[in-house]
Amino acid sequence: MQGSTIEESKLNLNYHKEAEAHHGHPDHRMFGIFVFLLSDSMTFLGFFAALLIYRSIMPAWPPEGTPELELFIPILNTIILVSSSFVMHRGQTAIKNNDVAGLRLWFGITAVMGAAFLMGQGYEYFHAEFGLTTNLFTSCFFALTGFHGLHVTVGLLLILSVLWRSRDANHYSSSNHFGVEAAEIYWHFVDVIWVILFVLVYLL
Amino acid sequence: MNIPSNIVTLIAGIVLTLISLWYGQNHGLLPIAASNEATQVDELFNLMMTIATGLFLLIEGVLVYILIKFRRREGDTTDGPSIEGNVPLEIVWTAIPAVIVFILSIYSFEVYNAMGGLDPMAAHDMGPKKLAHSHQSELIAFNSENQQLALGLGASPESNQGANPLIINVNGIQYAWVFTYPDTGIVSGELHIPVDRPVQLNISAGDVLHAFWLPEFRIKQDAIPGREVQLTFTPTRIGQYPVICAELCGAYHGGMKTQLYVQTAAEYEQWVQQNTIADGETNQSIAFNSQSTEPDLLAPYAEKIGLEANSLALLHHSHH
Amino acid sequence: MSTSAADTATSQINGHGVEHQPRKWQDYFTFNTDHKVIGIQYLVTAFFFYFVGGALAEVMRTELATPDPDFIQPEFYNQTMTMHGSIMLFLWIIPAGAAFANYLIPLMIGAEDMAFPRLNAVAFWMQPVGGVLLLSSFFVGAPQAGWTSYPPLSLVASKWGEELWIMTILILGTSSILGAINFLTTILTMRIPDMDIHSMPLFCWSMLATSALVLLGTPVLAAALILLSFDLIAGTAFFNPTGGGDPIVYQHMFWFYSHPAVYIMVLPFFGAISEILPVHARKPIFGYRAIAYSSLAIAFLGLIVWAHHMFTSGTPGWLRMFFMATTMIIAVPTGIKVFSWCATLWGGKLNLNSALLFGMGFISSFLIGGLSGVMIASVPFDIHVHDTYFIVAHFHYVLFGGAVLGLFGAVYHWFPKMTGRMVNETWGRIHFILTFIGLNMTFLPMHQLGLQGMNRRVALYDPQFQFLNQVCTVGSYILAVSTIPFVINVVWSLYKGEKAGRNPWRALTLEWQTSSPPIIENFEEEPVLWAGPYDYGIDTESIDGDESVEDMLAEVGAEAP
Ligand code: HEA
Ligand code: HEA
Ligand code: CUA
Numbered sequence A: 001m002q003g004s005t006i007e008e009s010k011l012n013l014n015y016h017k018e019a020e021a022h023h024g025h026p027d028h029r030m031f032g033i034f035v036f037l038l039s040d041s042m043t044f045l046g047f048f049a050a051l052l053i054y055r056s057i058m059p060a061w062p063p064e065g066t067p068e069l070e071l072f073i074p075i076l077n078t079i080i081l082v083s084s085s086f087v088m089h090r091g092q093t094a095i096k097n098n099d100v101a102g103l104r105l106w107f108g109i110t111a112v113m114g115a116a117f118l119m120g121q122g123y124e125y126f127h128a129e130f131g132l133t134t135n136l137f138t139s140c141f142f143a144l145t146g147f148h149g150l151h152v153t154v155g156l157l158l159i160l161s162v163l164w165r166s167r168d169a170n171h172y173s174s175s176n177h178f179g180v181e182a183a184e185i186y187w188h189f190v191d192v193i194w195v196i197l198f199v200l201v202y203l204l
Numbered sequence B: 001m002n003i004p005s006n007i008v009t010l011i012a013g014i015v016l017t018l019i020s021l022w023y024g025q026n027h028g029l030l031p032i033a034a035s036n037e038a039t040q041v042d043e044l045f046n047l048m049m050t051i052a053t054g055l056f057l058l059i060e061g062v063l064v065y066i067l068i069k070f071r072r073r074e075g076d077t078t079d080g081p082s083i084e085g086n087v088p089l090e091i092v093w094t095a096i097p098a099v100i101v102f103i104l105s106i107y108s109f110e111v112y113n114a115m116g117g118l119d120p121m122a123a124h125d126m127g128p129k130k131l132a133h134s135h136q137s138e139l140i141a142f143n144s145e146n147q148q149l150a151l152g153l154g155a156s157p158e159s160n161q162g163a164n165p166l167i168i169n170v171n172g173i174q175y176a177w178v179f180t181y182p183d184t185g186i187v188s189g190e191l192h193i194p195v196d197r198p199v200q201l202n203i204s205a206g207d208v209l210h211a212f213w214l215p216e217f218r219i220k221q222d223a224i225p226g227r228e229v230q231l232t233f234t235p236t237r238i239g240q241y242p243v244i245c246a247e248l249c250g251a252y253h254g255g256m257k258t259q260l261y262v263q264t265a266a267e268y269e270q271w272v273q274q275n276t277i278a279d280g281e282t283n284q285s286i287a288f289n290s291q292s293t294e295p296d297l298l299a300p301y302a303e304k305i306g307l308e309a310n311s312l313a314l315l316h317h318s319h320h
Numbered sequence C: 001m002s003t004s005a006a007d008t009a010t011s012q013i014n015g016h017g018v019e020h021q022p023r024k025w026q027d028y029f030t031f032n033t034d035h036k037v038i039g040i041q042y043l044v045t046a047f048f049f050y051f052v053g054g055a056l057a058e059v060m061r062t063e064l065a066t067p068d069p070d071f072i073q074p075e076f077y078n079q080t081m082t083m084h085g086s087i088m089l090f091l092w093i094i095p096a097g098a099a100f101a102n103y104l105i106p107l108m109i110g111a112e113d114m115a116f117p118r119l120n121a122v123a124f125w126m127q128p129v130g131g132v133l134l135l136s137s138f139f140v141g142a143p144q145a146g147w148t149s150y151p152p153l154s155l156v157a158s159k160w161g162e163e164l165w166i167m168t169i170l171i172l173g174t175s176s177i178l179g180a181i182n183f184l185t186t187i188l189t190m191r192i193p194d195m196d197i198h199s200m201p202l203f204c205w206s207m208l209a210t211s212a213l214v215l216l217g218t219p220v221l222a223a224a225l226i227l228l229s230f231d232l233i234a235g236t237a238f239f240n241p242t243g244g245g246d247p248i249v250y251q252h253m254f255w256f257y258s259h260p261a262v263y264i265m266v267l268p269f270f271g272a273i274s275e276i277l278p279v280h281a282r283k284p285i286f287g288y289r290a291i292a293y294s295s296l297a298i299a300f301l302g303l304i305v306w307a308h309h310m311f312t313s314g315t316p317g318w319l320r321m322f323f324m325a326t327t328m329i330i331a332v333p334t335g336i337k338v339f340s341w342c343a344t345l346w347g348g349k350l351n352l353n354s355a356l357l358f359g360m361g362f363i364s365s366f367l368i369g370g371l372s373g374v375m376i377a378s379v380p381f382d383i384h385v386h387d388t389y390f391i392v393a394h395f396h397y398v399l400f401g402g403a404v405l406g407l408f409g410a411v412y413h414w415f416p417k418m419t420g421r422m423v424n425e426t427w428g429r430i431h432f433i434l435t436f437i438g439l440n441m442t443f444l445p446m447h448q449l450g451l452q453g454m455n456r457r458v459a460l461y462d463p464q465f466q467f468l469n470q471v472c473t474v475g476s477y478i479l480a481v482s483t484i485p486f487v488i489n490v491v492w493s494l495y496k497g498e499k500a501g502r503n504p505w506r507a508l509t510l511e512w513q514t515s516s517p518p519i520i521e522n523f524e525e526e527p528v529l530w531a532g533p534y535d536y537g538i539d540t541e542s543i544d545g546d547e548s549v550e551d552m553l554a555e556v557g558a559e560a561p
């Protein structure tokens, strides 16, 4: 139930703003998205908790003999992902001014950045000196980054679908751009999770 | 809501209390208690039983009374009185359970502490170690700083259990218990202990989870592969008691049973003598012949279960 | 299908001038987005799995009539036991709660449908998929590590059955989450304007709490199962000590969900009981706010007690103490409910029909399970009875005596609304009496068995326990028989039952203001909130209470055809 107060106020905003658009039906989708993300964050919480428990009970963490993690690409990836959130936000600002071209531009850049992140991760996977089953740490590494990568992929698909729909210049407007907002909120969520993950897996 | 505050209620209350008090002591549901700790657990249970009986009679009594008293009369289609709440009453029935569970928590804490559950040094969890199936050198070194985690039951702070306990290593495998006496090198399928001397069991498992349960001693502890857990108790009653595996460990989980013999010091010495004479190689065979003291239970399945020599050898290896 | 949205639009525009076409039976077999259709779909599917799960229970009880594994092989016993537990929890009681939530929430708050009708239908259709997947595991060797699936056993016994089990639970868990998103959004945002949160029926409150638990708990189970699946298929060792992992971590993650899950299973029926009792006792619910907020309290506490399932496992002593204390505190909010229900009945004018009988049966048997629950919350005592039949007795009293009796009460109570027909009360009472006797006969002796030393999940046991086990077995046969009058009653009433009218119980919550069964968009016109949900007998002092209720109802229903 935590956080429901924030969501409620969000909802009320949407309630009034988009009430006209849907035949008198208030729009609950934003509320639903928040509830979903709350739930999804619990999945990550589960993974993180497992990781932290292993850390605290194992004599050495990462277990002795684990190859050093290469930090260059992950750091680059972090920079890309974090800045992509800002880039993406410009897209939303654009559509709020009815600037569809701006939306397409900024979302396009975000998509490229997202793809770059995934490619970076792919590179990291293929050049890792360890495998999924090398030891507990490497298993955790692949499970966590992999599950996050899956989320990035979904986020990327959302962005691409916004781009696809925005081919029709009238699809999104300053008063009607739920898809844009949803994709963006999801992307920020994935971003925040990455920062936590990065600290827990790479830095600690 | 008028609470009938007359003689009848008073009498009902007294009767209810008396029945609860009586039943709490005389339910006869528990098996024999064979240690001091078991007696304490029983007293705790008796108290809980008393409270539960009281609450049970109270609420079921109210329900039965309602069932008889407040039935709708034939042809009456009116509503009942519109009572929507009663704050003092609600406070009472919030406060009473709160007090009850407070008392129960404190009391349980006391009993648990007396059983040695909070003894941090004796019962430390050293975290999981890697199971060595072939080479002992694969064991990850213990993290020696990590000893604040208590697992299992240690020495009771009230008694001098800490003094000179008989140490026995217990290993659970599908589907048998293996007891190793490090002092004498005896390996046995049954547990023999002298009466009135503290026993410290170091429990672990060789394959999956098991749980070491002594119903007459009211103690149980999971045997966890890769961890060693301690269970300390002092038997006070001579006799033969079942040792049961209480954690699902496979198809023949139900057959994973053996016996605990609490013996006089002399009898115990004799048993030790008998088993150490046949030193070296033979003591394994002795151990597992004794499985046959439970003929009707496991014998028919022995083949399927496959208590084979190599799995035993393996156990012997990983357990030092 | 998506016609629903279009319909919505029309009925909005035309007001009450639209023709309402009735539901066709085919609709129930399609991807339909009407919450009422979905509710019925959930309910019927759940009942199907109840019979499967019950049949498996009868197999187990038959085996347990004798100490030796002579009826079925021990391995098959474990598979039966695992499937029984998993089916009963994930395919019977949780979906049955969702069934009522789907059917009732929009009606109770005066909405036309759920917030996300299509999502709702998706959530439903995951149920049969999951169910079929789980049942199909019988062909590859069903899982046999218990419904808890503790590794390392779950990693070594029936690999593919176990994997199917994991897939099933992941699917059903996702379904639950999607459902919960819907319930939460609908309840919080779609009430008719006059209904503030404190004049909302208590069932909605309990679904708020339930949904919160689903949303916070289920994802953690999913995480655990994903890791377990890795161990099983990819050879990692998260939970496998042989590779350096730790099985205890799985237990923590599993119970972080599965303890709250027991409240996910029972809270909807707490809510249902709070609806049933006032109507048939003709009295307002006693302590509305206390009951409403105690649901939230239970949900909150439910999130911080999970390790009470691990008192004899790898849980350090001081943690055991913490979890003991938090667990025991749950008795307080639950007690508030139990006492309030009794006070609701007290002094009422009880119409002892099947719904109320099941409601009262619910209180009396849930009480037993609750009392034993507090006992096993006590660490020293739980160390003795953990993983014995005492625990089996505890959870059947809360699950069967609690949730299932509540569910039957709800079925009898809302049957007229769902079908437009009354049930046969005589058959209903017979059903109740048989169930009540069977329930106590099956599960009461299990307490003693556990205390005396009979461990659970065994196919072979010590001969000294044979007598009590046979009592249980006979009891379980009575339970099997008890379902016969129920099935007959439902089928017969569906076709031949007396016509119900819109409000046969003269109840005040909104679902009774529309026709039975309700029309496709629920209400002919926006329903009026003219009374609190439980304002029974409000005017008894001034004028004849009954008159006024009837008057008001007539007024509300005036424009109805
Ligand atoms: C609907 C499901 C449901 C419900 C509601 C509950 C309710 C409770 N359960 Fe239960 N439980 C299960 C389902 C449920 N349980 C299942 C399925 C398992 C086994 C899982 C497995 O291992 O397979 C289990 C196991 C289980 C254990 C672990 C036992 C073990 O394995 O060793 C414990 C231990 O603390 C426990 C405690 C409780 C408590 C304290 C409550 C409380 O919520 C009860 C509160 C209610 C009351 C107390 C009654 C009413 C109150 C009053 C009248 C007030 C006055 C009362 C007092 C002051 C005592 N339960
Ligand atoms: C809501 C949950 C729920 C319900 C309703 C039940 C209902 C029943 N349970 Fe269940 N049970 C569990 C949840 C539930 N159980 C769980 C979670 C476990 C733990 C599993 C584990 O350890 O992993 C368990 C374990 C369990 C055990 C312990 C197994 C063991 O530890 O070895 C036993 C033993 O007697 C048992 C018996 C019964 C019986 C007799 C019923 C009866 O009430 C059933 C009555 C219903 C019927 C009899 C159906 C009637 C219909 C027919 C018989 C006709 C069949 C027809 C067709 C197929 C068309 N159950
Ligand atoms: Cu070993 Cu059960």
Ligand SMILES: [Cu+2]
Binding pocket: C258, C259, C262, C306, C308, C309
């Ligand atoms: Cu629990």
